[in-house]
Amino acid sequence: MQLTGTPFLLLTIVLVPVSIVVALLLWGRVRGPKPFQALSRIVMLLFCQITAVLMVFVMVNNANLIYGSWDDLLGTGSHVRAVPNLQAGPEGGDPGNDAQHAKVIQQFKPVDDPKVPGDVRTTDLKGQVSGVDGEVLVWLPPQYDDPAYKDKSFPVVELLPGWPGSSKTWFGTLKVSEQLKPMMQSGQVAPFILVSPRTTLLDDSTDTGCADVPGKVNADTWLARDVPRMVLDNFRADPSADRWAVAGYSAGGHCAAKLALEHPDRYRAGVSLSGYNDPAVEDKSLTAKDPHLREISNPLNILKSAKNPPKTSLYVSGNKGDGLEAGEALKAAAKPPTSVTVQETGGAHSSDVWKPMIPGVFTWLTGVIPVRH
Structure with a gap:
């Protein structure tokens, strides 16, 4: 059951x-x-x-999809098959153009959850580079199967849940596809492919901080390389970093800002809804427990230490004491071509705040991600 x-x-x-x-x-x-x-x-x-x-x-759990399964709730399911040492391997670059990349065609099926729309599909992905295994949910825009778009490639947004959180939350609780579908059909929002990968990876349900933690988990590589590779292998997704974005709320917002600034060669934009910069905000995060990981996983430090300002656009929202200050710090540190848009919000740290923001966020993304004709 x-x-x-x-x-x-x-x-x-x-x-x-x-x-x-x-x-x-x-x-x-x-x-x-x-x-x-x-x-x-x-x-x-x-x-x-x-x-x-x-x-x-x-x-409450069904309404917010905090825990998507018994394994997530009880901390009995590890999704780490191996933890390869990636320090000596290739870094950066387009995840679709790796010479060692063995193309894998995935099988997709409907999500077995009544709260998730029937046009959302899921697949179990074995990460070739990260050693992580997990489900990835995918939703295709209404134009995808339109004969007029049969030769077109589509922009992609990776959607990251908070912690604890489920890959279903963006679709089941925030209703992202249901909100955006009519906006895409009317041309208000670009026809993005939406991808939501698992982010709870360890059997003790510890927050990975979306980082590569030696000996523990390669969460960064799972999200920034294996998941994009799978999307490129199976769908008409545009491989250019200019056509990719990553978005998240709460701990997922921290991850989105981190990944976007850390990998400007993979993501053009990042959206952080009520996120944070310092990983220590989440005391159960692996990156908060190690001083070095804490420093290099802080989006503000990533931005300040970059040799050249990354070509990255960030949208950061938050209330006072709940993400606003993090966004203002990033905006103050940003230098062209980096840009940071800060949106002050009200209300609690909850889906009731983030859900109505989705149309505005994707309208902003449509202005940032260049349109290809």
């Missing part, structure tokens, strides 16, 4: 009145010594409370 499935949700709802009825029926029938009677009734009350808390948890 799936964690986010309707059957499990219905089960938790049914268990609440059942637990109350059971407690009422058995309350006066408990026999034995007084301590035993008292303990039995405490257990009944606890059972009622547990079922109620479980129901609320499942409702």
Whole structure:
């Protein structure tokens, strides 16, 4: 039974009145010594409370897709098959033009979750370079199958969830494809291919910080090389870095800014919604625990230490104390051709803030990503 499935949700709802009825029926029938009677009734009350808390948890989790599976919730699923030493290997460059690249054609299927639209597809990808295995969700714009576009390649946006978070969240909670489809059809927004890869990779559900951590995980390589390669192998995606962007919210926003500044040869733009610069904001991040990783994973440090200002455009949003200051620091440090747009927001650190921002964010992306005719 799936964690986010309707059957499990219905089960938790049914268990609440059942637990109350059971407690009422058995309350006066408990026999034995007084301590035993008292303990039995405490257990009944606890059972009622547990079922109620479980129901609320499942409702909240289903609404926000914080945990996409039992493995994510329990921390029982590792997606790291190997941790190759990449320091001696090739770095940078177009992920579609690696001489060692063995082309892999993936099989795609519908996402088994009622909250995710039926036109979103998923595949299980084995990362050839990173040693990471995980699902990747893909949505194709309405123009993709239009005969008028049969010879056209499409721009791509990678969508990163927060931590903890699921690759389904952008589609299931933020409704990104449902919001953008009519805007793409009307020409308000460019016809982007949307790609959401798994970012929770370790069996203890530790936040990887989207970094390559020696001996632990090659999360950066998974996101910036293996996932783009898969997209280029299987779809008419434009290989030019000028036609790629990466976007995220919360911890995913931190990752988006980091990846965009770190790999200007792969991404033209990055979007950070309520993200942060210093990895130590997330105390369970692997990059926060190592002083060197903490320094080199900070988008502000990446920007300041670059030999040449990267040709990168950033859109950073946040409330005071929740991402705004990070965006202002990046804007102050940016020099052409780097540009930073900062948007102050209100409200809590939640999907209720990020969801209505999607049309504006993708309108901005459409202005940044050059249109090819």
